[in-house]
Amino acid sequence: MTAVHYGADAVYLGGKHYSLRAKAGNFNPEKMREGINYAHQHNVKVYVTVNILAHNDDLSGLPDYLRELHDMGADGVIISDPGVLMTAREAVPDLPIHLSTQANVTNAASAAFWLSQGALRLNLARELSMQEIADISKGVSGELEVFVHGALCISYSGRCMLSNYMTGRDANQGNCAHPCRYSYALVEEKRPGQYFPVDEDERGTYIFNSKDLCLLESLPQLIAAGADSLKIEGRMKSIFYVGGVVRVYRAALDYLAGLPKEAWEKPEEITLPQEFMEELLRTGTRGITENFIKERPGSSEMNYMTSRVIQTYEPIAVVRDLDNGLLVEIRNTLFPGTEVEYMKQGVGATKVRITTFRDEEGKTLEKANPGNRVFLTTEPALEDVEVLGILRRKIADDM
Known part of the structure; x- marks a missing residue:
């Protein structure tokens, strides 16, 4: 979907x-x-x-x-x-x-x-x-x-x-089992438990x-x-x-x-x-x-140093319904005041700040956890939102 x-x-x-x-x-x-x-x-x-x-x-x-x-x-x-x-x-x-x-x-x-x-x-x-x-x-x-x-x-x-x-x-x-993503080290037969790095031109061990x-x-x-x-x-x-x-x-x-x-x-x-x-x-x-x-x-x-590079953004929520407000399903823990971006179709993203959120019974929450379904209020108000659209937040500077 x-x-x-x-x-x-x-x-x-x-x-x-x-x-x-x-x-x-x-x-x-x-x-x-x-x-x-x-x-x-x-x-x-x-x-x-x-x-x-x-x-x-x-x-x-x-x-x-x-x-x-x-x-x-x-x-x-x-x-x-x-x-x-x-x-x-x-x-x-x-x-x-x-x-x-x-x-x-x-x-x-x-x-x-x-x-x-x-x-x-x-x-x-x-x-x-x-x-x-x-x-x-x-x-x-x-x-x-x-x-x-x-x-x-x-x-x-x-x-x-x-x-x-x-x-x-x-x-x-x-x-x-994706063993190509494992980090490898060398063990000498008579010294069990002592791990020596496997290097390729000193670039690391993810060979x-x-x-x-x-x-x-x-x-x-x-x-x-x-x-x-x-x-x-x-x-x-x-x-x-x-x-x-x-x-x-x-x-x-x-x-x-x-x-x-x-x-x-x-x-x-x-x-x-x-x-x-x-x-x-x-x-x-x-x-x-x-x-x-x-x-x-x-x-x-090849990426010898790590299994991944630093991720600069992470998903926050997925839009699930718009009938009674902006209802989203939370993917990462979220607090009021967080600046997020709505991922439009195409390459555009709209920046907003979350002011409040409440659960489906109308209770105002101090935070939302993964799996929660909550109504979001943002400043400014999000426009042209669609069901299945994704909200994200920045967690590191772009590489």
Whole structure:
């Protein structure tokens, strides 16, 4: 709902089975049907992930599950396994198939193969340069999708066995324990309990921790290269992240759509307003990298010192109702007098100060805790507020 509110054209989600986010609060059939209906009411499509690398046992029940997705009205399924793709073509031949980035499409011949097997759209591998994306686009006639923002896996397009070896949780079955985000140290056999730092050129110990992908400033070239769809990694993320990132990319695409035709004669010279990137960085990241788009990444694309960079803003509340006042659901402890910002659709934010809040019975409160639903009064009064809009506050200076 947050992604839809802030401008997504489509959302992708996982069910209780066959998804690479097995530990997430995934959708049961009732909630998935509800989510699909909600998206369709707002002219937004829904693609369901069926993207595990399947073993024999996984195939039992798969045709029935695919038929259930079809009956719910899903607009497509995202698949990486050839056997799952073949099963989908047999069980639900008219349900569109999108190839997952897990399938590692890195060249035009591979793209042509998957399109010949029935895939409608290919989510290309994340290890491609801009020129390689353009070459694939020229070589095939199917739709191409490119990941533009979110967490990067240190392995090749997500095919990682580190979690399996270290924790017994198979990332390719949706159970990744994210050991790439751990801080590592060295222990000598005869000195248990004495930990020695693992350094790479004295930069720290998070030796697998990649910065987050961010291709915002490369959108003009991506569009010119032939990308039909831009994908934001957002599952298991907060609504603050989803809303904050989606609204910036929506605003960026709308800005680019408004440029005169002659501007696209040299897409490499098109630049976005600086406020777009400034706003995007306020959602919190591990630092940002363009990964392989311009050149092969090196040590500068890793975050060795910490699992994240300092977050400068945090969510305060989500608007839930407007019938009898500004009713919000609190996300972080809040006191009267706090200055907050209302995140509009687009990149704008309205600053106000909270003067009072009261509970749903009308009692004035001295503070509000996470989960509370309270009516806010602000100075000045907030205008043009919408249900699902997010309120945030500044907690550190911008980086």
